[in-house]
Amino acid sequence: MTSLHKRLFIILVTATGIIWACAVAWTYFNSRNQLENVLDTRLQEAARMVHSLLGNSAGMSTSKAISLPHAHGNYERYLSCQIWSLDGELVGSSTGAPDIKIHGNTTGFSDEVVEGELWRVYTIVDPAKSVRIIVADRLALRDRLVSDLIKGLLAPVILILPLFGLLIWVSLGRGLRPLHELADKVRQKDADDMRPLQATNIPSEVKPLADALNGLFVKVEAARRHEREVTAFAAHELRTPLAGLKTQAQIALAAADPAIKEGALQQILLSVDRTTRLVRQLLALAKLDADASPVVTETVNLGQLVEEIIAQNPVSGRKVANMIDPALYDSTIETDRHNLSLMLRNIYENATHYSPQDEVIRWESLKTGNGIIVRDCGPGVTEEEVPLLTTRFYRGSNKSQTGTGLGLTIVETAAKRIGVLFSLRNRSDRKGMEAELRWT
16 A cells, blocks of 8 residues: 555655755856866966066076975965976976976966876966966866865765655654544544534645545435435335235125226236336336446437337326327437436326326427427426426325326436436426427
C-alpha cells in the first residue's frame, strides 16, 4: 500500500535536493566567473607593479639574479613572473617560475601551455624600457580554488541534510494529522450510524474529503431508507392480494352455486395479475437502480415494438382498443431496446389500467419525428399532481385507484439511463393523460 506520508517526503526531499543542486551549480559557475575576473585583475596589478619598479632601460642592468617583490597573501605565492629583454634575454624571474619562457608576445591576456600545463598569462611589452614583463598562474590552481569554495558550501549542506529530512518527516506527520483524525472518526462509527462527521478546525485541503464522506453517508442512508420503504411497501401490497386470493379460493371451494364459484375464480385471476405486476415492477425497479453496465444500442422500429408490447400484455376483463400511428412504422432509432420496451410497457399498463371500457389508447409519432406520444382516456389528475406522478409509490389523490405507484417511476428511471426525455401532462382535447418520449 502506497503511503502518502512517504510519497510527500520523497517528493519534498527530491525537490529540495534538486533546488540545492541547481543552487550549487549556479554558485559554481558564478563563483568561477567572479574568481577569474578577480585573479585576472591581480595578474594585471602584479605585472603593473613589477613594471613600475623597473628603472629606465638606460640605467637598468640586466641580471638573472634580480629580486622581484610580490604581494602578501596565499594566492600571490603561486604567481610566476618573468622579465625578458626585447632581444630575448631573461632579466629576472620570481621564485617558482618555470625554467622555460612563458610565451606572451603582445600586451594583454592570453592562455599558454607551459611544460604541459595551461597557464593564464598577462604580458606588458615596454619598448621604451626594452623589456617584456610576463606574470602568470596555473589554471589548475584556479579550478582548485573554486572546488575548495564549493566544498565549503556543500559541507554544511551534507551535514544539515539528515536534520532537514527529519524535520520534513515530522512536519508532514503533523500536517497529515487531520487525515488520521478523520479516519479515526470514520473507524469509530457503527454500521448504522449515518450521521455527518463533526470535524472542527479541519484544514481546507481535508474538508472536501469530509464533505464527500458526509455526502456518501447521506446517499447510503437514503438508499437504506428506500430499501426499507420498498420492503415495507412490498410486504403490505403483497399481503392484501394474498389474503384476497386465500379468501376467494375458500369461497370457490365452499360455493355450490356455479355463478359464485365463477366469480371467485375471476377475482383470483385479477389478484394474481395484480400481484404479478407488482412483483415484476419491483424487480424491474431494483434492477434499474443497481444496473451500472454500459448501454447497448440497436436499431428499433417503433411501430413493430408497439405491436409486440400490445400483444405481450393483453388486458384482462376489459376491452381497450389501440390505435397506432402509421408514421411509427417508418420511424427507426438506435437505442437500448430492453429499456425502451420497459418504458413503453409500463406506459401501456398505466394507460390500460386507468382507461374506461371501450376507450382507445393512441400511439402517435411526434411531428418532428424524434419521439412517440401515448394518449390514454383516464380521469387525469390535477395540475399540481402531475410532477408527483413519477414519485415512488405515489398513486394520486383518487383513492379508488388501485395502481402500484411504480410504473411511471420505472419509466422515468429507464429514460434517464438511456438519455430519453420523458414528460407527462393532461390531455388538452379531453380527459386523460399524455406520456411523451423524446430522443435527444
